[in-house]
Amino acid sequence: MVMLNDWPWQHWAKRRPTHPALRGEGAHYSWAALAAELDRRAAAYQAQGVEAGCGVALRGKNSLALLLDYLALIQCGARVLVLNPQLPPALLAQLLPGLTLSFLRDHAAPGVTGLPPLQPPGAAPGGCTTVVFQPSRLATLTLTSGSSGLPKAAAHSIAAHLASAAGVLALIPFPAEACWLLSLPLFHVSGQGIVWRWLRAGAALAVEPQLPLAQALAGCTHASLVPTQLWRLLEQGQVPEALHAVLLGGAAIPPALTARAEQAGIRCWCGYGMTEMASTICAKRADTHPGVGQPLAGCEINIVEEEVLIRAPGQAAGYWRDGELHPLADEEGWYHSRDRGLMAAGELQILGRLDNLFFSGGEGIQPEAIEQLLARHPQVAQAFVVPVEDAQFGHRPVAVLEASGALQPAQLTQWLAAQLPRYQLPVAYYPLPESLKQGGIKIPRSRVQQWAAAQQ
Ligand code: 4YB
CATH class of the missing domain: 3.40.50.12780 (ANL, N-terminal domain)
Structure with a gap:
């Protein structure tokens, strides 16, 4: 060159x-x-x-x-x-x-x-x-x-x-x-x-x-x-x-x-x-x-x-x-x-960001590991897994998804259950709201987490 x-x-x-x-x-x-x-x-x-x-x-x-x-x-x-x-x-x-x-x-x-x-x-x-x-x-x-x-x-x-x-x-x-x-x-x-x-x-x-x-x-x-x-x-x-x-x-x-x-x-x-x-x-x-x-x-x-x-x-x-x-x-x-x-x-x-690692009932969860499995689902365009507060476990994972067509939580749980330990299974699934899709090339995880907390 x-x-x-x-x-x-x-x-x-x-x-x-x-x-x-x-x-x-x-x-x-x-x-x-x-x-x-x-x-x-x-x-x-x-x-x-x-x-x-x-x-x-x-x-x-x-x-x-x-x-x-x-x-x-x-x-x-x-x-x-x-x-x-x-x-x-x-x-x-x-x-x-x-x-x-x-x-x-x-x-x-x-x-x-x-x-x-x-x-x-x-x-x-x-x-x-x-x-x-x-x-x-x-x-x-x-x-x-x-x-x-x-x-x-x-x-x-x-x-x-x-x-x-x-x-x-x-x-x-x-x-x-x-x-x-x-x-x-x-x-x-x-x-x-x-x-x-x-x-x-x-x-x-x-x-x-x-x-x-x-x-x-x-x-x-x-x-x-x-x-x-x-x-x-x-x-x-x-x-x-x-x-x-x-x-x-x-x-x-x-x-x-x-x-x-x-x-x-x-x-x-x-x-x-x-x-x-x-x-x-x-x-x-x-x-x-x-x-x-x-x-x-x-x-x-x-x-x-x-x-x-x-x-x-x-x-x-x-x-x-x-x-x-x-x-x-x-x-x-x-x-x-x-x-x-x-x-x-x-x-x-x-594997993910060190800062994203969180604990649920004493077990470490790297949210990106769950996201990568969800993203393999043919209907899923992008997936976020974020912690929400939980009295018993400290935090539990919930998933926020952009997907084509309606996805049933039971179907997604089945999709994940074969590949993840139970404590890593999201306890709720939400469609990604339009309000979070605005802006730059990446949706800030902190905003997804805030939004998910407000849904509890
Ligand atoms: C990743 C990741 C990956 C970044 N797997 N986590 O020209 C390019 O390289 C390009 C082409 C297409 C789309 C984007 C790009 C970029 O530049 C992306 C650069 C970027 O994302 N910069 S950032 O500062 O906003 O974020 C960096 C962080 O993004 C990294 O530290 C990783 O956490 C994550 N990341 N590529 C998994 N392939």
Whole structure:
């Protein structure tokens, strides 16, 4: 793979000027046109005071304009924090002051106060000032989706993003004529992972957030999906013809799901990654085993007392707070993931989060183990098992399910009873309420637990 010694869009604009780079919302950009558009936007933001090293919040759902601003602000040398527009104002009020941000570029309905707004780029105010491409410069802040406390801002350099991309591209071919759909939000590391693979490979990217997934995928060869997205796509029976490579991740990936997709002609890869590592660190071509494969090139895994420790070239430089980087790894560089895992048959298997383990009548329950069995049921799209308080047992498991058609508790108990000890059988089953399906790519387990507690 050739080295990038220039902003990736300028690198490809020199080598493949007329090659399609980006399409979406009715627009098409070649690499040359993209580089020119990013210069235009960078100039407009520089004219408003954006300079190298300053922090800029970029708030909004995916759109072509949001992506162009992400890249243009990075070209200005800014540290860009993409914000989910659904984050509540009270949380932002607590979080943003510690992130040393100078500006807000808001693509959503106004909802954040206290930061000077950047105006949309109008007519070009003149050329942009060149900011030297420095791979070690911090380019992005990405909020973690930790279950408790305030999210943290993982700070990644351009080099970390490109190294993470190179690791995935060594496993999943992404040739110049292929097109990856921006199928996950830019405010999440999984969306940014797509962008940096595209930039690394010099292929094409599609951005079609207004369209339903099956339509947005038309003409796309690649997509990153969370398992529920793939499940819904298959359930609708609408498998786009061009689609032949899907990288799955973000949650346990049922082998039955990938088997069904492969039968429909979609080649699946199972990935395991996290915000702190600029996305994927382990991956494999899907097979019949529930593991997530081996570490990607340059990544290392160590299991200590069942906890997965990681060292990877995509690792964040630290958590950004109060104008400084705070280390996220131990003295030897290992990041302690709080994921429970083991190496089995040469591959990493994720058992669940250490923090999710709970006790019922003195017996330990890892909710993900029950969820994985429920997810094998052909009608179940996604399953949560959460503890609810119980006078006799301390806690007992209940299940909250997204499923097609009505499911009878007796039928589900029968489904599980052959494979689980009695104390692990959920004492109640609830359909996942619509109110919990809104928002980011993952439903926070804490919200499911709160909701389940209120049903008692
Ligand atoms: C898992 C898990 C797995 C994560 N089994 N638990 O490009 C990609 O890698 C990608 C492709 C499609 C969909 C998502 C992705 C991601 O990046 C996901 C990255 C992510 O989820 N980051 S996170 O910080 O929000 O959460 C990380 C946690 O998610 C991990 O620590 C695990 O607990 C869990 N997780 N992949 C089981 N395959």
